Amino acid sequence: MTRNQPFPFSAIVGQDAMKTAMILTAIDPGIGGVLVFGDRGTGKSTAVRALAALLPPITVVHGSPTNAATPEDQPDWAETVPDVLVERPTPVVDLPLGATEDRVVGALDIERALTRGEKAFEPGLLARANRGYLYIDEVNLLEDHIVDLLLDVAQSGENVIEREGLSIRHDARFVLVGSGNPEEGELRPQLLDRFGLSVEVRSPNDVEERIEVIRRRAAFDADKSAFMDHWTAEDAKIREAILAARGRLAGVAAPDPTLRDCAELCIALGSDGLRGELTLLRTARALAAYLGDPAVTRAHLRRVAPMALSHRLRRDPLDEAGSSTRVSRTVEDVFA
């Protein structure tokens, strides 16, 4: 039995919106992350942990603390490493709730400062997440000062540390994946906006589907290797599809009528700023690439609009309908 063998992504029953959103960000990391909101025990964490196995490996400089792609990208504070490039899995780094600022951004290496009197930098989670994913479970419970840090870094793609006599910067480009339970608190609009996509997950209502979930999980717990034998092949198919889609991505056309559709949709919804349009188009394009279609059409927009836009609406506390229903309704009106 392998330790920490995550449940395979392809074996997750249902939850199509969440799975699609994750695949699309894997195709185009520029979409900018996924926020998964839902009740406890709906498989949020399972899906994120399974994601790691789906992602194609990246090439990094051996021993690089920031997963640098080339020796030139290696930050100057990092200890010199041989110019050896190695392949390693895309990092999926967990940011635990209650992590201190030092652990997140990195800090003065206390042990070396105290024992050897050296001023050295100890990289934090942001360095490890560079070129990969940063996963925050219970993101709505994250402390404010950590949120502030993340907002800044997620925007600039660079982590700047100016304290304790250190002056250091390094690349920190990562895809933010958050999950949470809306009953436990709201997310700040600024942080919401940093997530490219947002999906709401529910426990399946269909009894057969629920039974299938339990059946698979029980089979997984009973005999991991047999279960993995079957599903690793499925995971590999998705991974290949993601790679193929990445190749096609640049070739997917976005004709003028589609751009107009995007703009009209965002105006009708009254979403703030232009990030909505940009994300909508990018996501639709990734979907078209995944499906092998040559150009972005209304069908693609219709499918991705709820996940790309629902969290960008101005919240009306007195409106009872969920925001994704509002988006779907508006889509139907605009495309009618």
Add this chain to the structure above:
Amino acid sequence: MIEDPVEAWITGQLALTLLAVDPVGLKGVHLRARAGPVRDTLLAAIPDDLRPLRRISPGISDTQLYGGIDISATLAQGRLIREQGLLARKQRLLLTMAERCEPGLAARLAQALDGEAGHSVILLDEGADADERAPAALIERLAFSLDLDGLRSADMADIALDPRDIDMAREALPQVAVPDEALAVLVVTAARFGIHSLRAPLLALACARAHAALSRRQTVGDDDLRLAAQLVYAHRATMIPQEPDETEDTPEPPQPDDTQAKGPDETEQTTPDEMLIEAVKALLPPEILAALQSGGTGRGAKGSGGAGALRKGNRRGRPLPSRPGKPDGAHRIDIVATLRAAAPWQPLRRQAQPDAKGLLIRPSDIHLRRFKEMSDRLVIFAVDASGSSAVARLAEAKGAIELMLAEAYARRDHVALIAFRGEGAQVILPPTRSLVQTKRRLASLPGGGGTPLAAGLRAATELARQAGGHGLSPSLAVLTDGRANVPLPGRTGRAAAVEDAHSMAGLWRATGLPSALVDTGNRPTRDLATLAHAMGGAYVPLPRADSRGLSRAIGQALEA
């Protein structure tokens, strides 16, 4: 609820035995009981397979959990000494005072439980009030939840379980087969009790298998399923299954308006399910039955009671002078202060250790940074829901609460709502920042009856005291339009009502917390102005305000 104390005791023992058989699958037990002989005896009866138990407290640091640098040893030896964290190896944890567990620690423990390392946890929850509970995120992941309150030492029967039985069961466990129908039965039963989480059926399945192994059965049978459903589902239920064919024992059908509770109404039920449902129903905690029958919300809605926004208290604030202390991962070392403390001793220490290189720093030199913490504000609304206040006022109050909550993030406010009407006061909304929860609770706010101002003020003071303990700074907004006419329980008459209201106002005043009394009546009343004075708060006559005006006025009055 298990009525018979002896049976409760046996169930507790059984749960621990099952946990010993399959600690990895069942994850642990949430044990709600005061410290006392009953709890001690139960813990002493924990099978040897679950030992050694590592006792941890809610104050445990990251270094202890995950490992880190052993600063004292490092400094003493002049080279890096790491200490291993608790979670590095498989642990049987015992978390004491689990009701004080911070959401951060709960999240980290939950993560450890979700992992493959095979940890298990026993939560000792000594919470006194219904809202004071171990974090829901943790309870949800554990198979069992036991409540030992009301159990006396006399009820404890000694159950001798041969440790060899447990060993045999552990060996037999991997071979226990589960028929496909059994899976279906467990899933359907969970759905009918309104249990949405898919962890519940998985835990029930593990429980059924462990019980089958303990009973030396090769296949999971009806008995195992029934026991599993009872132990795992009863405390999670959010609704009573509706019965299509018999109506005698449920006086009212449960209100399906709460949450997204969707019973699988279209599926045809088979007999084994009914058997399980009856079994679980017999064990439903009384407060759930009461809540469901009164048409209120079940436990599902208040899921975040213990964890979540409630305790998300303090942030970093204004820096204070640093102080000597032991680094524990949660605090930051103030390097400059540490060096400053070490500097005068260098020559002396150099004499003692002529060979040592670099600075000579002792653990006692280490200074930690401190911050003056700022609390999140909690606005408690005590709303008059009596007949005179009528529906319109109530709707405005609801609107104001939702508006204040919508601004909550910017202003760092939490919101709570107490409604008083008829005979007493009721906490409709425990402190929260969640819009989702607020809407659910507000939708079902009832109205009508007398004006028990005293009860409302008492409930508010109580809530403020609790919230203060969780690191929030409470303030109170009372919305009423009339004079008190219902006294505290045990007294009668209008004069007593007014007197009680004033003494309760004094109680609030003693807390020294800010308050505002909003008079929503058509004409300002002198009585209410006096009462506001007795509370030490502002009096705001506001006869014709809409939700927005109300929210603004309250904000200003409390700010002042």
